[in-house]
Amino acid sequence: MKIWSTEHIFSYPWETVIKAAMRKYPNPMNPSVVGVDVLDRNLDTQGRLHSHRLLSTEWGLPAIVRAILGTNRTLTYVKEHSIVDPEKKQMELCSTNITLTNLVSVDERLIYRPHPENPEVTVLTQEAIITVKGVSLSSYLEGLMALSMSANARKGCQAVEWAIRSLSSHITAVTARWTARGCRSPTATG
Numbered sequence: 001m002k003i004w005s006t007e008h009i010f011s012y013p014w015e016t017v018i019k020a021a022m023r024k025y026p027n028p029m030n031p032s033v034v035g036v037d038v039l040d041r042n043l044d045t046q047g048r049l050h051s052h053r054l055l056s057t058e059w060g061l062p063a064i065v066r067a068i069l070g071t072n073r074t075l076t077y078v079k080e081h082s083i084v085d086p087e088k089k090q091m092e093l094c095s096t097n098i099t100l101t102n103l104v105s106v107d108e109r110l111i112y113r114p115h116p117e118n119p120e121v122t123v124l125t126q127e128a129i130i131t132v133k134g135v136s137l138s139s140y141l142e143g144l145m146a147l148s149m150s151a152n153a154r155k156g157c158q159a160v161e162w163a164i165r166s167l168s169s170h171i172t173a174v175t176a177r178w179t180a181r182g183c184r185s186p187t188a189t190g
Helices: 014-021 061-071 138-180
Strands: 003-010 034-044 049-058 077-086 090-097 105-114 122-132
Touching: 003 138, 014 090, 014 105, 014 122, 014 138, 061 138, 105 138, 122 138
Parallel strands: none
Antiparallel strands: 003 122, 034 049, 049 077, 077 090, 090 105, 105 122
16 A cells, blocks of 8 residues: 655635636546546535546556556546535545456545635645555555656646636636627626
8 A cells, every 4th residue: 555645736716726626627738537427416505515526537557557467458437526615615526446446446535725824825635545456566566656646646736727727718708708799797796
């Protein structure tokens, strides 16, 4: 078993980061996610948004890892459950693979919350437990997978930044179209 963790600071408020994090797939930074299906989405009695999604991924296990594990399979599925709590300003996302579970399990947890000293920026804390089963080189393989997770975590943060820019561009374009028609901006308040 290998425990992996990292932290990232986004230079945007929590609300902005959460909107982008929920829209980060598909993205050009991580084309390995080839499908996202929302299985269920609901609000609980406390006003928290619960989402259950199924991600289809080209897992991208290195060839040596696939050879040691004895699999050629590259398409894998991940189940993801997230809870967005607007009152606490926290989004918690937990995911686990549901393919190749007899060989590998990756249980990941991400938490987005405002920075305790500067609420205008957002802290992402990410951790995972990686377990390779039934092979003699399991700790070596777990280490390789942890390195891969570090690279993918960087891509994930870049994808959130990309989604923020995309959302901002979209809002600017919609506002310009509304203004050109002589309408009041849909983002205006008051």
